[in-house]
Amino acid sequence: METLSYRHKAQERAAGSKSLAIIGVVASGNLEVLVERVLPDTECRIDINTAAEGFGAVWEAVVADFVERRSPGGLKLSINDGGARPDTVALRLAQAVRLIEEDDQ
Amino acid sequence: MNISKSEAPAVPIVVNRKIVSWYEASARQRVRLMLDAGSFHEFIGPEQREESPHLQVFDLPTQFDDGIITGRGRIAGAPVFVAAQEGRFMGGAFGEVHGAKLTGLLRAARDTKSVPVLILFDTGGVRLQEANAGELAIAEIMRALIEARMAGVKIVGLIGGRAGCYGGGGLIAGCCSALAVSEQGRISVSGPEVIETNRGVEEFDSRDRALVWRTMGGKHRRLLGGAEAFVDDTVESFRNIALHLIDAVSGFGPDVLKAEQACLEQRLQRFGLCADAVDIWKAEGVADTEAVPAMAAADFNDLANKAREPRYDAR
Numbered sequence A: 001m002e003t004l005s006y007r008h009k010a011q012e013r014a015a016g017s018k019s020l021a022i023i024g025v026v027a028s029g030n031l032e033v034l035v036e037r038v039l040p041d042t043e044c045r046i047d048i049n050t051a052a053e054g055f056g057a058v059w060e061a062v063v064a065d066f067v068e069r070r071s072p073g074g075l076k077l078s079i080n081d082g083g084a085r086p087d088t089v090a091l092r093l094a095q096a097v098r099l100i101e102e103d104d105q
Numbered sequence B: 001m002n003i004s005k006s007e008a009p010a011v012p013i014v015v016n017r018k019i020v021s022w023y024e025a026s027a028r029q030r031v032r033l034m035l036d037a038g039s040f041h042e043f044i045g046p047e048q049r050e051e052s053p054h055l056q057v058f059d060l061p062t063q064f065d066d067g068i069i070t071g072r073g074r075i076a077g078a079p080v081f082v083a084a085q086e087g088r089f090m091g092g093a094f095g096e097v098h099g100a101k102l103t104g105l106l107r108a109a110r111d112t113k114s115v116p117v118l119i120l121f122d123t124g125g126v127r128l129q130e131a132n133a134g135e136l137a138i139a140e141i142m143r144a145l146i147e148a149r150m151a152g153v154k155i156v157g158l159i160g161g162r163a164g165c166y167g168g169g170g171l172i173a174g175c176c177s178a179l180a181v182s183e184q185g186r187i188s189v190s191g192p193e194v195i196e197t198n199r200g201v202e203e204f205d206s207r208d209r210a211l212v213w214r215t216m217g218g219k220h221r222r223l224l225g226g227a228e229a230f231v232d233d234t235v236e237s238f239r240n241i242a243l244h245l246i247d248a249v250s251g252f253g254p255d256v257l258k259a260e261q262a263c264l265e266q267r268l269q270r271f272g273l274c275a276d277a278v279d280i281w282k283a284e285g286v287a288d289t290e291a292v293p294a295m296a297a298a299d300f301n302d303l304a305n306k307a308r309e310p311r312y313d314a315r
Helices: A056-070 A086-101 B027-034 B096-112 B128-150 B168-175 B192-199 B209-216 B218-224 B235-248 B254-271 B277-283 B297-307
Strands: A002-009 A020-024 A031-037 A043-050 A075-081 B041-043 B068-075 B078-085 B117-121 B155-159 B178-182 B229-231
Touching: A002 A056, A020 A086, A031 A086, A043 A056, A056 A086, A075 A086, B027 B068, B027 B078, B027 B117, B027 B235, B041 B096, B068 B096, B068 B235, B078 B096, B096 B117, B096 B128, B117 B168, B128 B155, B128 B168, B155 B168, B155 B235, B178 B218, B178 B235, B209 B218, B209 B277, B218 B229, B218 B277, B218 B297, B229 B235, B229 B297, B254 B277
Parallel strands: A043 A075, B078 B117, B117 B155, B155 B178, B178 B229
Antiparallel strands: A002 A043, A020 A031, A031 A075, B041 B068, B068 B078
């Protein structure tokens, strides 16, 4: 297992008022993303626990791209990864932010 | 292309439970769509990070909820406790934390003496990496389940996930007040590969999918009397049958256990010499046994009700 952690400055605060969302399942080629609204509005933090070791550079690129596209200010994202491909990771990160931005039912 | 947030459609996405496949849905989707909208409150949610303490020893990834979601909510306005296993995380297998969450839920239900419990099984059995803790968890869950039933709680098992309901999960299911199963659901203790490994391919060919389904699948369990209800693979069907079973099943006491024992003795007497599930269907009076596997749920239920009325006083 390998743990990675990234901190970014986000352009703006993520929309919505939900404090918590979770998406995905830890399985082969899949991952779960837990997103919590616990940080100051312009900060973003991503903690990763991954089964696939030695892909730090790829994670760094995917995470930087995600922060630039979604501006997830105020969010802490925690990831349990079962060896997902970068496109799956990008998809789950986007889903997680969309989920926390949605209004409650 | 840049779409600003104000241009995004404000229409909420309505998910139709009638067409959402139970098999395809995640455990979280099943819980959310089966209960009344917005009524679910999770116990020990993923944010509490009660993960398995054992998996890291094997260098395996953990999941924040350890593969089971527990909580309370409402179904058609009435309070209910719910536990849902995620069959895609380690095959929905029981570990120490996973099991403890279900035990705790059942004890909470016992203390209410009335609020029913829905267990959405999706499991291959005990997690091998934490086998001792998992086996202990199965025993604790069965004890908690029986204690809850003795206190007056009805416990309904719903089975239709990709992992089926195997190993200790099959034992726990056997202790429930009632079970509903879909075509995709399978209920057994030893799985196909386990039987083949231990007894040889002549005993059970695990690659023969037709054999697996007619021996462990939902239709066979309904015809045999092991499951009270057979349902379509939709969230709506499982919701409706859960409501029906909560209402229909009787209480629990020594007479129920005696009736169950009599049921099992009768089953052994009638079907003990059958070599294949099809022989049992024939003995149950099913004329065209070859048509059974392809039958739609409504047609199959007509046939099953003729062969064997569902009974709710014993399994």
